[in-house]
Amino acid sequence: MVNVADANDYISANCIDIEDWTDADEAKKQRIVNVASRTLTVKYPTYTIPDAAVYEFANVLAVVFNDTNRLAQHGITGFTLDKVGSFDYKDSSVSGPDHDLSKLIPRVATALIGAENGVNPLLRKVGRLIP
Template identity: 65%
Template structure:
């Protein structure tokens, strides 16, 4: 099935809690986010079937990660204020950088959907590695 902004918006509206950043994005940005979400998931989990809903879950997360406020942090702004309205201060570490690993933002919900679509294979955000004692 082809991914569409309309399907993404409908899914996100019904299944995600924090949807403001997705809802506030224009159609061109939504399309870019869906494209990047799909490409990231299909690259990371190349041997698995990626259901549309998993892409939409990830797209909603990316909409928040790359919203206007977080984008300022990515560009190196440490804080700013709007006189009489609001003040924002960012943590010292950046949310993302120009060469960020987007896989770290894949939500467990998306992995659960991929797992279900592939016979219940267990996928997790945790990496398995060697430990030396």
């Protein structure tokens, strides 16, 4: 079962950019793990979701929902700190409360799900082929 302690261990050992994860408080980490797990389960309901896939996705969500990116999600396009610097945001990858978070699932998480289930969930059937 996924949990924050195991997520901390996994992310520290296996992910490159971990600052947003490590900077989050325990309650936020728990929410992120919950959302990552739920999103993967809804996206791939017939597959077993390995804990590692949840943790990879959780680390991505920690970046997307860090304090700085939250400003962009709330419509702020930029701000200036007197004599320090100016910060401008590109379009947010997440906008609005009903955004489809499954679009943020990293390929490594999908590959882990595929390996666990012996399938390639990236392959999609697109209708019937006619000879």
